[in-house]
Amino acid sequence: MVDIAMIEAANARLGGRARRTPLLSSPFLDEIAGRRLFVKAECLQHSGSFKFRGGWSAVSGLDPVVRNKGVIAFSSGNHAQGVALAARMHGVAAVIVMPSDAPKLKIDNTRAFGAEVVLYHREREDRDEIGSRLSKERGLTLVRPFDEPLVIAGQGTTGLEIAVQAAEEDIGSAEVLVPCGGGGLTSGIALALEARSPSLKVRPCEPKGFDDTTRSLASGRIERNATLLGSICDAIITPQPGNITFPIMQRLCGPGIAVTDKEAMDAVALAFTRLKIVIEPGGAVALAAALFHGSQIAGNAVIVVASGGNVDGHVFMQALDGYAGRLVTN
Amino acid sequence: MVDIAMIEAANARLGGRARRTPLLSSPFLDEIAGRRLFVKAECLQHSGSFKFRGGWSAVSGLDPVVRNKGVIAFSSGNHAQGVALAARMHGVAAVIVMPSDAPKLKIDNTRAFGAEVVLYHREREDRDEIGSRLSKERGLTLVRPFDEPLVIAGQGTTGLEIAVQAAEEDIGSAEVLVPCGGGGLTSGIALALEARSPSLKVRPCEPKGFDDTTRSLASGRIERNATLLGSICDAIITPQPGNITFPIMQRLCGPGIAVTDKEAMDAVALAFTRLKIVIEPGGAVALAAALFHGSQIAGNAVIVVASGGNVDGHVFMQALDGYAGRLVTN
Numbered sequence: 001m002v003d004i005a006m007i008e009a010a011n012a013r014l015g016g017r018a019r020r021t022p023l024l025s026s027p028f029l030d031e032i033a034g035r036r037l038f039v040k041a042e043c044l045q046h047s048g049s050f051k052f053r054g055g056w057s058a059v060s061g062l063d064p065v066v067r068n069k070g071v072i073a074f075s076s077g078n079h080a081q082g083v084a085l086a087a088r089m090h091g092v093a094a095v096i097v098m099p100s101d102a103p104k105l106k107i108d109n110t111r112a113f114g115a116e117v118v119l120y121h122r123e124r125e126d127r128d129e130i131g132s133r134l135s136k137e138r139g140l141t142l143v144r145p146f147d148e149p150l151v152i153a154g155q156g157t158t159g160l161e162i163a164v165q166a167a168e169e170d171i172g173s174a175e176v177l178v179p180c181g182g183g184g185l186t187s188g189i190a191l192a193l194e195a196r197s198p199s200l201k202v203r204p205c206e207p208k209g210f211d212d213t214t215r216s217l218a219s220g221r222i223e224r225n226a227t228l229l230g231s232i233c234d235a236i237i238t239p240q241p242g243n244i245t246f247p248i249m250q251r252l253c254g255p256g257i258a259v260t261d262k263e264a265m266d267a268v269a270l271a272f273t274r275l276k277i278v279i280e281p282g283g284a285v286a287l288a289a290a291l292f293h294g295s296q297i298a299g300n301a302v303i304v305v306a307s308g309g310n311v312d313g314h315v316f317m318q319a320l321d322g323y324a325g326r327l328v329t330n
Numbered sequence: 331m332v333d334i335a336m337i338e339a340a341n342a343r344l345g346g347r348a349r350r351t352p353l354l355s356s357p358f359l360d361e362i363a364g365r366r367l368f369v370k371a372e373c374l375q376h377s378g379s380f381k382f383r384g385g386w387s388a389v390s391g392l393d394p395v396v397r398n399k400g401v402i403a404f405s406s407g408n409h410a411q412g413v414a415l416a417a418r419m420h421g422v423a424a425v426i427v428m429p430s431d432a433p434k435l436k437i438d439n440t441r442a443f444g445a446e447v448v449l450y451h452r453e454r455e456d457r458d459e460i461g462s463r464l465s466k467e468r469g470l471t472l473v474r475p476f477d478e479p480l481v482i483a484g485q486g487t488t489g490l491e492i493a494v495q496a497a498e499e500d501i502g503s504a505e506v507l508v509p510c511g512g513g514g515l516t517s518g519i520a521l522a523l524e525a526r527s528p529s530l531k532v533r534p535c536e537p538k539g540f541d542d543t544t545r546s547l548a549s550g551r552i553e554r555n556a557t558l559l560g561s562i563c564d565a566i567i568t569p570q571p572g573n574i575t576f577p578i579m580q581r582l583c584g585p586g587i588a589v590t591d592k593e594a595m596d597a598v599a600l601a602f603t604r605l606k607i608v609i610e611p612g613g614a615v616a617l618a619a620a621l622f623h624g625s626q627i628a629g630n631a632v633i634v635v636a637s638g639g640n641v642d643g644h645v646f647m648q649a650l651d652g653y654a655g656r657l658v659t660n
Contacts, residue, residue: 022352024374028442041374043606044352085357105603112358272646273435276373276608276639309606313650316602320643 001244002149004195007156007188010057014157017089018053019045021158023165023303026274034294036301038169039287040162041277043309047113049235049283050158050185050307051075051082051145057154058143059086067092072140074098074127076234077106078308079145084113095140097130103234103280103312122228146184147242155185159192162303166200173199174301175254177286180204180213181236183245185307190252200303204249204256205286207233207264213241213249214256222246232261232315235282235308257296263288268316269323271306280311281319331574332479334525337486337518340387344487347419348383349375351488353495353633356604364624366631368499369601369617370492373609373639377443379565380488380515380637381405381412381475387484388473389416397422402470404428404457406564407436408638409475414443425470427460433564433610433642452558476514477572485515489522492633496530503529504631505584507616510534510543511566513575515637520582530633534579534586535616537563537594543571543579544586552576562591562645565612565638587626593618598646599653601636610641611649 024039042050059071070093073083080096087094094115098107099122111117120130135142144151162176176193180186183204190202204213210231215223224240231237241249259267264281267288271279279287286304290297354369372380389401400423403413410426417424424445428437429452441447450460465472474481492506506523508516513534520532534543540561545553554570561567571579589597594611597618601609609617616634620627 019352019354022349022374024349028439044354044371048606109358269643272608272643276378278602278606278608313599313602313654317647317650320647324643 002152002191002248004191006149006153007160007192010150010153011157011160013060014053014056014154017056018157020161021045023169024275024277028274029270029291032291033302035299037290038171038301038303039275040158040303040305042158042305042307043277043279043283047081047085048308048310049078049082050155051078052085053157054151054154054184055079055082055086055143058148058150059083059090061150062141066141069139069141070094071143072097072131072135073143073145074131075145076237077102077110078235078310080110080115081106081113081310083143084110084115088114095134097127097134103310105312106310109310146182147244149244152184152188152245156188156192158185158305159189160196162189162200163193163197166197166303171301171303174299174303175297176200176202177205177257177289177302177304178202179236179283179285179305179307180206180256182238183213183241183249185305186253187245187248190248194252201254202252203254205289206236206256206258207231207285208258208260210237211256211258214258216241216246217250217253217256233264233282233285235280236285257289257293259285259288259293263292265319266323267291268319272320277306278309278311278316279306280308281315283308332482332521332578334521336479336483337490337522340480340483341487341490343390344383344386344484347386348487350491351375353499354605354607358604359600359621362621363632365629367620368501368631368633369605370488370633370635371607372488372635372637373607373613377411377415378638378640379408379412379613380485381408382415383487384481384484384514385409385412385416385473388478388480389413389420391480392471396471399469399471400424401473402427402461402465403473403475404461405475406567407432407440408565408640410440410445411436411443411640413473414440414445418444425464425468427457427464433640435642436640439640476512477574479574482514482518482575486518486522488515488635489519490526492519493523493527493530496527496633501631501633504629504633505627506530506532507535507587507619507632507634508532509566509613509615509635509637510536510586512568513543513571513579515635516583517575517578520578524582531584532582533584535619536566536586536588537561537615538588538590540567541586541588544588546571546576547580547583547586563594563612563615565610566615587619587623589615589618589623593622595649596653597621598649602650607636608639608641608646609636610638611645613638
């Protein structure tokens with residue numbers, strides 16, 4: 001349903017429009033991780049996260065007649081911005097359905113990219129139902145956030161770049177840790193690496209208590225999260241892995257790794273100090289796994305994806321404050 | 331004394347070791363600037379600033395017998411880290427003379443890179459005198475922060491990359507705004523662009539009240555700063571432009587632009603929100619000039635160098651806080 005040819009096609013459609021994000025490193029982080037650590041900085045992607053890749057892939061892949069009627073997406077914020085920006089660059093309308101507790105920055109940016117924003121309650125309302133209804137009413141094409149082949153193919157272009165950059169850094173074999181919500185990025189990267197660099201093995205990373213993919217991979221069937229509220233990692237909180245993404249992850253990924261909110265926030269602070277990049281907490285779970293759960297990882301090198309940087313200032317300051325505080329008291 | 335051949339030679343010595351930093355952009359920043367705005371993110375360079383380029387260039391350019399006796403540098407922090415890291419990578423000792431009021435992060439990092447740090451008072455003591463004395467006593471080679479051909483050549487490699495990246499972005503002619511302390515980066519980039527992309531014109535940017543280069547370019551002779559204390563832009567506070575760098579800037583650069591500390595801090599906050607990069611205040615003066623002094627700039631596009639990101643957490647939080655506060659009250 002999704003394969004390397006689709007990822008290559010998405011890459012061709014994206015050509016010159018997605019940023020080839022850098023693979024960063026710091027000797028200070030290597031020391032904490034106990035191995036060479038490389039960070040694929042997708043927070044530097046257009047719209048502030050990898051979601052621009054999937055958004056562009058999906059919008060550019062539509063029949064022009066269909067596309068011109070407009071698109072709709074539901075998202076906690078990063079997919080929203082990715083689709084909104086891709087739609088604007090194509091000159092078509094975008095309606096974005098967002099949870100009312102999404103970070104203000106993400107809601108504001110989505111509106112600033114010219115999209116119409118419809119808010120819903122994360123636990124009381126079903127975003128799929130709202131999306132489908134609006135889609136029918138207005139003739140909009142629904143761009144699903146992860147369980148959509150064109151989107152998975154777009155996210156997979158991150159994996160094509162990782163394969164090239166790992167070779168440039170002389171990384172032979174390594175685990176590639178990926179922040180995982182519904183699994184679009186994780187499965188897309190896994191497919192790209194299967195074809196282009198099979199010695200790089202993907203591991204999904206999630207927040208503790210919202211580790212639906214980790215548990216699903218362990219049990220062999222799709223497991224749901226008990227709740228969707230209460231994590232600082234808003235970017236990657238989804239009810240369960242997708243029907244398309246899960247079988248891909250099951251076939252290609254190693255076991256999931258779960259990190260605490262505190263560990264994610266500490267990773268945010270360390271990325272600030274050591275890499276000079278801004279990561280949001282949800283985008284920092286893979287870095288947190290590499291830094292604080294090294295015993296679960298194999299190999300002399302590890303690659304982590306920093307998937308997004310759309311974080312409100314007060315949350316970022318909390319991360320810096322918390323980390324500085326701990327440095328003083330320890 | 332320094333020319334494009336020296337810059338190319340430095341680039342060859344650096345090959346594969348300096349990071350080719352990305353040229354970033356955001357539609358939100360374009361809107362504020364009133365033109366296309368591109369940010370050369372040298373804060374993502376090894377050691378957190380462009381200074382790694384000059385440090386490596388100088389250390390790698392020494393005769394091995396001389397180099398093995400060790401090097402010494404005096405610096406408010408970024409040159410310190412660049413030289414310390416380059417020395418460590420060459421396996422030689424480094425002594426770094428730093429002002430006692432340098433950001434704690436810079437002092438700590440310099441030590442962490444294995445250098446011996448000697449502190450001095452920025453106004454009461456002469457760092458040149460201290461550097462020369464220690465250099466003689468221990469047989470160390472002094473690596474000057476900017477008035478040194480090998481260092482200027484190293485910084486100039488930033489300009490080689492800007493020339494290529496500007497072509498990739500279809501930027502025909504534009505001004506290139508560069509944070510300017512002693513003028514090593516500014517003159518190096520100006521020399522590289524003169525040879526590789528003469529339609530890109532360099533403009534030095536400085537903090538108001540510490541605009542020695544701007545005043546020197548205006549008067550035609552080297553002018554000194556009245557004081558060296560009281561700016562948040564520690565990275566680029568120097569007594570006066572260099573004897574080597576000034577004639578280069580005089581020949582190749584447009585007039586300087588001075589920005590307030592508040593504008594530099596707002597640029598730090600906007601780079602956080604819109605580009606997801608961490609810039610230190612001194613490294614943000616060129617971005618501040620592009621955002622808040624557009625009337626002094628010509629053309630439909632502008633390129634700014636974000637020269638470093640080594641900022642203490644509390645200063646960064648001050649920038650975010652100040653900007654958020656102004657958003658609320660305006």
